[in-house]
Amino acid sequence: MSKHLFLLFSLAALTCTHPDLSAQKKKTDSSGRHTSQKKERYNISIVLPVDEAQLKTEKGRPLMSFYEGIRLGLEQLDNEPVMLDVQVHMFDQTNMQTFDNFAYSRELKQADLIIAPASGKVVEDIARFAREHQINFVSAISPFSGNVEENEYFHIVQPTLNTNIAAFTRYSKSVFPKNKKIIIFDKAKENTQDIKKGLSGDKNVVSYDLSFAPFDVSSITRQLSPDEPTVIFVNELNPQKTTEILKVLTRIPTNYQVEVFGMPTLYLNPMIKGHANPNITYYYTAPYHFDNNTAFVKKINTRYQEVYNKPANDMVYRGYELIVWYGSILKKYGTGFQYSKYDNIDSPYTPYEIQAVKGDNGHINYFENQFLYIYKYNNGIFTLIEPK
Template sequence: MSQFVFIKNLLAVFALSVLISACSSSRKSSGRVDGPPPSLSKPTPEKKKPEEKKETAKAPFNVPAFAKDVKKPVYNIALFAPLYLDSAFAGSNDIPGRTMPRYVLPGLEFYEGAQLALDSLQQQGYSLKVNVYDSKARQSVGSLIRSKALDGIDLIIGAVANPELKELSDFAREKEINFVSATFPNDAGINNNPFLFISNSTLKTHCEALHNYVQEAFANKNIVLFRRNTTFESRLAADFKNSYDKMESNKKSRIREVVWNEGTTPEEISKYLLTDKPNIIIVTALDEAGAKSLMKKLSVSATTYPLQIFGMPTWDVFKLKEPELKGLQVYYTSPYYNDRTDNYSRYIHDYFRKTYKARPSDMAFKGFDLTYYFVRLLKNNGVYFNGAVGTAPRVITNFNFQPVYLKDGENTPSYFENKNIFVIQKGDSADTKMNK
């Protein structure tokens, strides 16, 4: 990517407060209908009818704010991205070494995608005031909140991690502002904020979706879950067990759990495999070294036992180039899939090619997709669009935001989470989506 075209855009971000305005008009019609002439006879007094008690409309998701119809001529939006401007420029407009640091690019491309969405919405007549903030600037999120710089915001979109995620979530809950966590795959311990949207689904959601997929996709199967003896992987295994217990189906197959380590031999692994059924292998390792170590052990049995290996969302970046891994059928889960053939994706691709002489990354598509999706909800449904989020049309990918209740008996969501999980098969040149 052309580094210096990016630099030009970065400099503008320091004081970016984009006022997007458009003229709109509304016309009210009124008419008068002549009624019958008044009666000259003395009217008969009407008997008073007992007053009917009107039922109070129930607020969506039992959150009083969500029942409010708040629409504005101009909406105020805060966009947060990790741009690292202070580090990248080191007190001047020149980048040390004249090379853009790699750690800057994900946040920068997210911002570029979001800005492109805002430009597109501007052309459609949206009236927005957008403030862009560097979540890794010297002026912290906490100081922005204390200075009241974020007061009056109608929507927050943030590609942030902790501690910024928790700070923005607490602020959003207090001020009753919808906050979209765009990229962090975790709830950061948040369990009481119905104004929070988690776009990058939690691992618990991935486990449930993967379990349901393998149970439904294979009629006759041998499901074996391989985990290491760690607290983290034990918790993931428990999530799969909980999904099994919740699933109501007389065709579901039990999950056999195997604890493995580097000393586990291929012969020991083969004891859990069958020759007459598809062996559905679920691997809870998130790290590449651990995942590939187990796959190499499994590859020894691949010629004898039919194997389908399913892994975690972190596997999307793995390159299976090792000779032992050739020919293995390997799958992973993802909350985001883009084959880049739709009109929006082609528009983004053409813009980046013309402007930067480069291809946009997934972060650019996500920035565009989420910004367009939620700002359109804001414009069409008002500040509290939460009741309509389940029916909002897609932009690029399919989102399925559902309320999450972390505590038994809760009436108010802990947060909203994207429950749409894709199962994707890894390929030599391109990955393939397996489910809708």
């Protein structure tokens, strides 16, 4: 049995018996900033944006997997001398009044770390709460930075869209420095300027606005280079609309070689893994790759099957490694770990690269993981690229 205290709270159970937290006061320096404290016990709050009924549905299954991964991760931390009191809180994110009531609960105010697999406005709300109470908050699955500014307690481990764009444009310039590059976009789409910014200095970039130009095989083929690969950036996050674009691209004559860079949601499209178009290579970015042949994944798979009698998935691995990594960081550096060396030494698998993202005034807006793999698919063959 784990020696770590693990409590599960629903909204209706916030008056349950819990550890005595009254004496745990946060210390601040002369500027009012939270100073790092090392403790024998740390309080970690896991916030799940579902209620108990939703957690048992198909929609709630990824969050349940994340939660189960955390439970397995605590087993690894059993050998650590520092104790973790892990409390799991659930709330219905469709009811923001519920969140307001929940957010100011005594348990959450006294947390040393909040981890939440949340998205959208909930992330902004928790980030605001974390700053107000000087509690580090790890946004576990969302790339959303929202309107958060000057918040040194906000940590994003799923890289923002801007970071993904910077990664794939940088990679494309390094591999195809002199090739023609086409940006396919709709005039209403954001991020086109971010792609152009990432390609700045490249004189071979042209734009293809779907709202003005006809998008069919003959029209796009006329834009391609016949003698060398043409690089195409598909600025579309919606999987269905991305599929519509890919259906046109896959009809390009096979004597034209095309290198297609998509947004992170491109991984959802089964077309990229097919064998029908060997002249097209697809690329997208992602921070995770859990290889079933590695010792880490095999270990988790075996233990998860023993405990839950079902196969593990990516959300299990992510929950596992986040609780192990941040539990270890708390042990090493204390509650203000972001002011110390923010290393990835104790991350069990993913080589996170946490960087401070600053605003125009030079102040830290948030911390973000900026490590990304490049996923490459050609003719059904997958290659994982780790950019240098």
